Amino acid sequence: xxQELLLVNSEVEKNSKxxxxxxxxxxxxxxxxxxxxxxxxxxxxxxxxxxxxxTVWFFGLGFIITGIWMLVDVFQIS
Numbered sequence: 048x049x050q051e052l053l054l055v056n057s058e059v060e061k062n063s064k065x066x067x068x069x070x071x072x073x074x075x076x077x078x079x080x081x082x083x084x085x086x087x088x089x090x091x092x093x094x095x096x097x098x099x100x101x102t103v104w105f106f107g108l109g110f111i112i113t114g115i116w117m118l119v120d121v122f123q124i125s
Contacts, residue, residue, distance in 0.1 A: 069124045077117040078110060082124065 064086060073082040080095030095113055102109035 066125055070121075073117065073121060073124060077120065078113045080113075082120065 069082050069085055072085050075081065078095075079099050080092035083089075083092035083095060095116060099109040099113045102112065
């Protein structure tokens with residue numbers, strides 16, 4: 048019914064994530080996957096964090112890998 052549809056829409060809006068918060072997390076903690084933790088993508092967030100911290104000492108390789116990942120993610124946030 049129409050009332051149920053309104054209830055579902057209000058719940059979806061209430062549970063949706065704030066894009067401003069996501070972009071701020073991307074800007075400050077994006078290289079470690081902070082924005083992915085916010086969206087509940089913990090598997091890829093943990094992978095991003097481990098890739099960064101385990102390979103950052105090898106000529107900045109971790110920052111290069113996660114930097115490319117960050118660039119892809121910035122277009123997928125919205």
